[in-house]
Amino acid sequence: MNHRTRIIKTTGVIAAFCISLSAQLTASAQTSKKLTSYVNPFIGTGAVKGSLSGNNYPGATVPFGMVQLSPDTRDEPEWDAACGYDHNDSFIAGFSHTHLSGTGAPDLFDILFMPYTGDEKTRAGDAKQVGSGYGSRFSHANESARAGYYQVKLDDHDINVELTATAHAGFHRYTFPKNSKAKVVIDLNHSLKKPNFGCQVIAAQFKMVNDHAVEGFRVITGWAKLRKVYFYAEFNKTIKSNDLVNGGTQNFDQKLLNGTDLRAIFDFDVADGKPVLAKIALSTVSTQNAKLNLDTEIPNWNFYQTVTQADSKWEKELEKIKVEGTAEQKEIFYTCLYHTFIQPNNYADVNGDYTAIDYTVHNTKGGFYSTFSLWDTYRAAHPLYTLVQPERTAGFVNSMISQYNTYGYLPIWQLWGQENYCMIGNHAIPVVVDAVLKGTPGIDINKAYEAVKNSSITNHPGSPFKAWEKYRYIPENIQSQSVSLTLEMAYDDWCVAQLAKKLSKTADYQHFMQRSQNFKNLYDIQSGFFRAKDTDAKWQTPFNPLQYGGNGGNPYTEGNAWQYNWYVPQDVKGLISLTGGDKKFTAKLDTFFTLTSKPGEVNGNASGFIGQYAHGNEPSHHITYLYNYAGQPWKTQFYVAKIMSELYNTSSSGYAGNEDCGQMSAWYVFSAMGFYPVNPASGVYVIGAPAMKKSVMRLSPIKTFTVLAPNRTAENIYIQSAKLNGKVYTHTYITQKDITDGGVLEFVMGNKPNMNWGTAINDRPVK
Incomplete structure (x- = not known):
């Protein structure tokens, strides 16, 4: 064996070793890929050619959690969008905190939030209007979702919305255009189409806790009879002013409102270009318990930390x-x-x-x-x-x-x-x-x-x-x-x-x-x-x-x-x-x-x-x-x-x-x-x-x-x-x-x- 032959053979061994190592690293990378990366929450969210699809929602939730924070593409969801969302729609009425996954009948859709700019915009030729007037068109090109996280751009308001969740709470992140008239509405009347299943809001309340927080409840009946839903919500920015609405009656800068057709509209200053964050927890028992849920599960304002925690919870379950x-x-x-x-x-x-x-x-x-x-x-x-x-x-x-x-x-x-x-x-x-x-x-x-x-x-x-x-x-x-x-x-x-x-x-x-x-x-x-x-x-x-x-x-x-x-x-x-x-x-x-x-x-x-x-x-x-x-x-x-x-x-x-x-x-x-x-x-x-x-x-x-x-x-x-x-x-x-x-x-x-x-x-x- 001459020296040149030895070099060629050694080179071949090295090459083979490199190829083998590369294959092992590739296999290792594939093996170590997070299982949550394979989850596609959009599967089953909309029919093609009139078929059934799954009736699933794409929003944020954690395993077996009480809160399912997801967009509703209908102002009054019915049988054909029992989860609140249909992939064939191009309009979002808001983001509510409870949804059913894949059922044939609609219900829940509790405590709807919706950010908007407050700028009146005509929607000529857009036949899909909602009674509230604060909804927005959107495109799937500017929408994404993964386990425990959802994001969408609201085209009519140029707002980027990001959502995540814990077991009892939802976490919102709204990026408004700088210096816009930033508003957030909370709708306590949003529900399945009334009067299906005898649906009606029996009682509801908003109570301003301070200039950063609001609490309340609604008692509603529908497919599930007489549900009591209490909430406690906090914002990272000062609420500059509020408009508490009962039906068509507005109540500016009022601290308390009871009724059956309630909405709260809050104004925020976004001149600093920083996003508006909102945290809201639910309870079936009381607003005090809702606050306890929120303080326990989201004690800070680190939105992406909560996203990471949701992802980790899903990874743990999927690894089974x-x-x-x-x-x-x-x-x-x-x-x-x-x-x-x-x-x-x-x-x-x-x-x-x-x-x-x-x-x-x-x-x-x-x-x-x-x-x-x-x-x-x-x-x-x-x-x-x-x-x-x-x-x-x-x-x-x-x-x-x-x-x-x-x-x-x-x-x-x-x-x-x-x-x-x-x-x-x-x-x-x-x-x-x-x-x-x-x-x-x-x-x-x-x-x-x-x-x-x-x-x-x-x-x-x-x-x-x-x-x-x-x-x-x-x-x-x-x-x-x-x-x-x-x-x-x-x-x-x-x-x-x-x-x-x-x-x-x-x-x-x-x-x-x-x-x-x-x-x-x-x-x-x-x-x-x-x-x-x-x-x-x-x-x-x-x-x-x-x-x-x-x-x-x-x-x-x-x-x-x-x-x-x-x-x-x-x-x-x-x-x-x-x-x-x-x-x-x-x-x-x-x-x-x-x-x-x-x-x-x-x-x-x-x-x-x-x-x-x-x-x-x-x-x-x-x-x-x-x-x-x-x-x-x-x-x-x-x-x-x-x-x-x-x-x-x-x-x-x-x-x-x-x-x-x-x-x-x-x-x-x-x-x-x-x-x-x-x-x-x-x-x-x-x-x-x-x-x-x-x-x-x-x-x-x-x-x-x-x-x-x-x-x-x-x-x-x-x-x-x-x-x-x-x-x-x-x-x-x-x-x-x-x-x-x-x-x-x-x-x-x-x-x-x-x-x-x-x-x-x-x-x-x-x-």
């Missing part, structure tokens, strides 16, 4: 699941996880005070949570919480039990601590039972059983238990939505039975297990569908399995007979038997996913269609996984992969339907990891087709559960083989114990179905 995939997949995944962790909301004050459902003040050490969209979230969001939010799960369950203690039964749809009875069934029951059976600490198991049992025998809107016991189905002429009610109440009863069994309450177990089989009483063998009967046990006619129902006046809730044909999660084997066995069951599933005929009056909640499958609404969410129960898991893999790739994206229309307080997102989070809770309270997760090359779920500081699919690509969607903790694994499900024990589930993926993997009877899901 770390995934490896494409940049687009990670953007969808972490935005989904972000949306799942927005609610339920802890609206107890920092001292533990909160207003209970009976309007008395209670105190708690573990937080009091509300915003329970249970008809949606019991399916996947709450099972996800039991895995990665066990402490908060105890808070959720204890908050539900608190309602039971005062109100007599568990929540149906609880908002701002009040019951609004939206949707059907008793789906706090599976949430409570699931948490208890999984051993979630901090829950009184005997009290939990008392709550679920009594909630299953007490008549209330949406669950007519006397008819249930008498007929063993719900007759349509007693209560509409009868087929959906029968199927969903049967599932809830199965959940009660499982907790009774754990507590050795044999008689209760047998009674509720018998009721859980009531679904069979509405199955029509001739048509092959669950159909409505009247009290005389005769089938209701005419019958069209494609006919949609909404929320009353039809046997089906936000769906049709095709979509509800599969809702027996507690006894899929029994459903297969009713259908005629595995072959007929899978053949009918094949038809379900390919039958494109639709009636003229498809319900507005129905979207995201694959045949009759409608991913945009929750009754369909488990159906793709049912092939596993009948020995054709490769079809589950195909449809799960299809939904993830086609019905989720990174645009403003990123969801196939209303996001519904985390359920649409939780479906993706579970499915992208590779499994889903078909029966949410069973502790069994049915395997689909993992989308990520790697998913690591952090269960404790020292324990993780990892799913590997290193050769997963857009084409490689089919499972070829699997191993669990290094051993060959052929089951098409995993259990709660498999996950909580920690370990590794590894898949080999391919572009063609392996029709031998997971097809044996013993490999099928057990529950």
